[in-house]
Amino acid sequence: MAAEVKPYQRVYKQSEAEEEDPRQHLMLDPRPREEMNHMVMEAMTTTSRRYWIIVGALAVAVAVLLFGAWGNMIFTGMGMAGIRRPVFWGVFIVTFVFWIGISHAGTFVSAILRVFKAEFRRPFTRAAELMTTFGLAAGALYPLIHLGRVWVFYWMIPYPNSRWLWPNFRSALVWDFLAITTYLLSSTIYLYLPLIPDVAMARDRSTGWRHTLYKLLALGFRGTEAEWTRIRKAINIFAFAIIPVMFSVHTIVSWDFASTKVVGWQSTIFGPYFIIGAILSGVSAVITILFVLRYTLKNMDYFIREEHFDALGLLVLIFSMAWAYFFYNEYLLHWYGGGTVLKQLLTLHASGPSAWVWYLMLACNVAVPWLTLWNKKLRRTPWAIFIVSILINVGMYAERYTIIPLTLGHQRFPFDWGEYTPRLTEISIALGTLCLFVLLYLLASRLIPLIPVWEVQEGQESHRLRKVGKTQVPSVSELE
Amino acid sequence: MAEVTEEKMKWGMAIDLDVCTGCNACVTACAMENNIPFTGEDESGYGRGLHWIRIQRYWHGDYPEIKPDYSPMLCQQCGNAPCEPVCPVFAAVHSEEEQINLQVYNRCIGTRYCANNCPYLSRVFNWFDYEIPEPMAYYLNPSVTVRRRGVMEKCTFCVQRIHAGQEQAKAEGRPVQDGDIVPACAQACPTDAIIFGDLSDPQSRVSQMARSQRSFRQLEELGTEPRVIYLKGGGQYGG
Numbered sequence: 001m002a003a004e005v006k007p008y009q010r011v012y013k014q015s016e017a018e019e020e021d022p023r024q025h026l027m028l029d030p031r032p033r034e035e036m037n038h039m040v041m042e043a044m045t046t047t048s049r050r051y052w053i054i055v056g057a058l059a060v061a062v063a064v065l066l067f068g069a070w071g072n073m074i075f076t077g078m079g080m081a082g083i084r085r086p087v088f089w090g091v092f093i094v095t096f097v098f099w100i101g102i103s104h105a106g107t108f109v110s111a112i113l114r115v116f117k118a119e120f121r122r123p124f125t126r127a128a129e130l131m132t133t134f135g136l137a138a139g140a141l142y143p144l145i146h147l148g149r150v151w152v153f154y155w156m157i158p159y160p161n162s163r164w165l166w167p168n169f170r171s172a173l174v175w176d177f178l179a180i181t182t183y184l185l186s187s188t189i190y191l192y193l194p195l196i197p198d199v200a201m202a203r204d205r206s207t208g209w210r211h212t213l214y215k216l217l218a219l220g221f222r223g224t225e226a227e228w229t230r231i232r233k234a235i236n237i238f239a240f241a242i243i244p245v246m247f248s249v250h251t252i253v254s255w256d257f258a259s260t261k262v263v264g265w266q267s268t269i270f271g272p273y274f275i276i277g278a279i280l281s282g283v284s285a286v287i288t289i290l291f292v293l294r295y296t297l298k299n300m301d302y303f304i305r306e307e308h309f310d311a312l313g314l315l316v317l318i319f320s321m322a323w324a325y326f327f328y329n330e331y332l333l334h335w336y337g338g339g340t341v342l343k344q345l346l347t348l349h350a351s352g353p354s355a356w357v358w359y360l361m362l363a364c365n366v367a368v369p370w371l372t373l374w375n376k377k378l379r380r381t382p383w384a385i386f387i388v389s390i391l392i393n394v395g396m397y398a399e400r401y402t403i404i405p406l407t408l409g410h411q412r413f414p415f416d417w418g419e420y421t422p423r424l425t426e427i428s429i430a431l432g433t434l435c436l437f438v439l440l441y442l443l444a445s446r447l448i449p450l451i452p453v454w455e456v457q458e459g460q461e462s463h464r465l466r467k468v469g470k471t472q473v474p475s476v477s478e479l480e
Numbered sequence: 481m482a483e484v485t486e487e488k489m490k491w492g493m494a495i496d497l498d499v500c501t502g503c504n505a506c507v508t509a510c511a512m513e514n515n516i517p518f519t520g521e522d523e524s525g526y527g528r529g530l531h532w533i534r535i536q537r538y539w540h541g542d543y544p545e546i547k548p549d550y551s552p553m554l555c556q557q558c559g560n561a562p563c564e565p566v567c568p569v570f571a572a573v574h575s576e577e578e579q580i581n582l583q584v585y586n587r588c589i590g591t592r593y594c595a596n597n598c599p600y601l602s603r604v605f606n607w608f609d610y611e612i613p614e615p616m617a618y619y620l621n622p623s624v625t626v627r628r629r630g631v632m633e634k635c636t637f638c639v640q641r642i643h644a645g646q647e648q649a650k651a652e653g654r655p656v657q658d659g660d661i662v663p664a665c666a667q668a669c670p671t672d673a674i675i676f677g678d679l680s681d682p683q684s685r686v687s688q689m690a691r692s693q694r695s696f697r698q699l700e701e702l703g704t705e706p707r708v709i710y711l712k713g714g715g716q717y718g719g
Contacts, residue, residue, distance in 0.1 A: 077629040078590065079607030084527035086601055088592035148590015148605065148630025155569045155589055165570060165587075173568040173591055260597045261562045261702060408596060412699060413553070415536035416601045418527045 030460040039299040058439040066432025080425040087408045087420035092146035094400045095430045099139025105282025106132025107246040111239040120311040122459045123303040129191040134440040138433040179252040197454040264407040273326040280319040281396035287389035306380040313379035320369040364395025492679035494689035497712040500673040502550030509668030517610035530604045532635040555602040555635035559705030563594035588631040603634045638663035658684040
C-alpha cells in the first residue's frame with residue numbers, strides 16, 4: 001500500500017515545484033506607467049563613453065570595410081572579388097540572401113505573432129522590426145554592390161527614359177528589385193506606426209533637440225480615444241497586409257535561383273525552403289539581439305526576461321525541424337527524379353573540397369538546436385541560447401554558401417568545374433555590412449524607444465491574476 | 481538590275497569532333513578577330529580568361545591507353561536562350577535579323593545572371609579593364625567594339641563578318657552563297673572541323689552535316705534549341 005502512496009506524494013511535490021512565481025512573467029508583473037515610461041526614457045538617453053567608442057569604431061569600420069572596399073572595387077573592377085567563370089555569384093549574393101533572411105524576423109515576430117495574439121511578443125516587437133529595416137538596408141546594398149557597372153544601376157528601375165527601354169519584366173532580378181523595395185517601404189511604415197505612441201510619450205518627457213525630433217515624429221499624437229482607434233486600425237491593416245509581402249519577398253529571392261536552368265537551383269520547393277530558412281535565421285537573430293540589448297541597455301532585464309528567450313527558443317526549434325524537413329525533401333526529390341549531374345553535385349556537396357561548409361550547415365542548423373533547445377533550463381539561460389542563436393546563423397550562412405557558389409562551381413561540364421575562394425574585398429564588404437547593421441542599431445537604440453511601452457502596458461492591463469479557490473489563475477481579456 | 485530580296489537566314493555551325501585535333505587555332509583566331517584581351521597567366525588560370533570559344537578536353541580510357549577527346553565550346557546561339565529572359569535590362573537579346581543571340585555591351589550592367597543561367601558556360605565577364613599595350617593595339621579589329629570592365633560578352637558568330645558578307649553580296653547583286661561568310665574560328669581551323677552556314681538552306685554544307693547520322697546537339701534535352709551542331713561518330717560511322 002505504501003507503494004501507492006509514494007507516487008501520489010511525488011506528484012504532489014512536483015506540482016508544488018512547478019507552481020512558479022507568476023511575477024516572473026512580464027505581463028503579470030506590472031509597474032506603474034510613469035515608472036515604466038521613465039525606465040524606457042532612461043535606457044534611451046543613457047550613453048556611456050564605451051558606447052561612443054564603439055559607435056566611432058563601427059563608423060570607421062563601415063567607412064573603410066564597406067565603402068572603402070566597395071569604392072576600390074568600383075574603380076578597379078569586379079575582379080577584386082574572388083568570383084570567376086563557373087562561379088559568377090559568390091559572397092555578395094550569399095550575404096544578400098542572408099540579410100534578407102534576417103529581415104524576416106521583424107515581420108514574423110511583429111506581424112504574425114500580433115495577428116495570432118501571442119502575448120510574449122509584446123516587449124520585443126520593436127527590436128525585431130528594427131532588425132527588418134536595418135537588415136533590409138544592409139541587404140539591399142548587395143544588388144548594387146554585385147553589379148559590374150553600378151553607376152548605371154538605375155537602368156533596372158522602370159521609368160520613361162531616353163533609351164526607350166523598360167526593364168525586362170521576365171527577369172527574376174527585376175521582380176527582386178520591386179519586391180525588396182516594396183518590403184523596405186512597407187516594413188518601414190510598419191515600424192513607424194506602432195512607434196507613434198511611444199515617441200509621443202518620449203516627446204512629453206524630453207527637452208532640447210530630442211523634444212523637437214519626437215515632436216516631429218509623433219505627428220501631434222495626444223492619446224485621445226479617436227487617435228488610438230485609428231492607430232490600432234492602421235496597425236491591424238498593416239499587420240495583415242505585410243504578411244503576404246514578407247512571404248513573397250523571400251519567395252522571389254528564391255526565384256532568382258529557382259527560375260534558372262542551373263542544376264541544383266531549379267527546384268519548386270525553393271520558395272518555402274527559403275522562407276523557412278529566413279525565419280529560422282531571423283528568429284535566431286532576434287535572440288542574439290535581445291541578449292545584447294538585455295546586457296547593454298539600462299533597465300532591459302525588466303522587459304526582456306527568461307520567458308522570452310524560452311518562447312523564442314521553442315520557435316527556433318520548430319523552425320529548425322521544418323528547415324530540416326525541407327532540406328531532406330530536396331534531397332529526396334532529387335534522388336528520385338534527378339539526373340546524373342544533380343547526383344554528382346549533391347555528392348560533391350557532401351564530399352567535395354568544400355564539404356566542411358555542408359557539414360557545418362547541418363551541424364549548426366540541425367544538430368545544435370535539436371540537441372540543446374528541447375531543454376527548458378537551457379532555453380532559459382540567456383548566454384546559452386545566445387550561443388545557439390549565433391551558431392544557427394552561422395549554419396544558415398553556410399546553407400546559402402552551399403546553395404550559391406558551391407552549386408555554381410559544379411555544373412554540367414566537368415571541364416568547367418571550378419572552386420571559388422572569397423577574397424579580401426568580398427570578406428571586407430560582408431563584414432562592413434555587418435558593422436553597418438550594428439551601427440544603425442546602436443544609433444537607433446538611443447534615438448527611439450526600443451521597447452514598445454504602450455504595447456507592454458496594454459498587455460499588462462489585459463492580464464490579471466484571478467483567484468479561483470485557493471489558486472491564482474492568470475487570465476487575459478480582449479481590450480479591442 | 482535585279483532586286484535582291486533579303487531573306488532571313490538561320491545561321492548555324494557544325495563542328496566535327498572526329499576531325500578536331502584540339503589545336504586551339506580557333507581560340508586564337510577568335511581572340512584576334514574579336515579584340516579579346518589577354519588577361520595574363522594567373523588570371524586565366526583562375527578562370528578569368530575571356531575566350532569566346534574554348535576547347536574542352538576530356539580523357540578517355542584507362543592508363544596507359546588513354547585518348548583525349550576535344551570539344552570546342554562556344555555560345556550555342558540558342559533559339560530558346562536561357563540567358564535572354566534573365567537579363568533585367570535587355571542586354572542579352574535575340575536579333576531578329578540574324579536570328580542569333582546578341583549581347584548589347586552598352587546596356588549591360590553586369591549582374592552576371594545570364595552567365596549563371598547559361599548551361600554551356602559560354603559567357604565571359606570583363607572583371608577588369610584590360611590594357612592592350614601599344615604595339616599590340618594595332619591588331620585591334622576596327623569592326624568590333626572593345627568592351628570595358630563590368631560587362632558580359634560572348635561569341636557573336638562573328639556578326640561583323642555576317643554583315644560584311646551580306647553587304648558584299650548585295651553590292652554584287654547576288655544572294656549570299658554558301659561559304660561566303662566564314663567566322664574566324666572556321667577560317668582558322670586546319671582540319672576544317674568547323675563549318676558555318678545557313679541552316680534554312682537544305683543544300684548548304686552545314687545543313688548537310690546537320691542531317692548526318694553522327695550529329696547531335698549539346699544538352700539538347702534542356703530545350704535550348706542550340707544552333708551549333710556537333711558531329712561525333714565514336715569511330716563507328718567512319719569518322
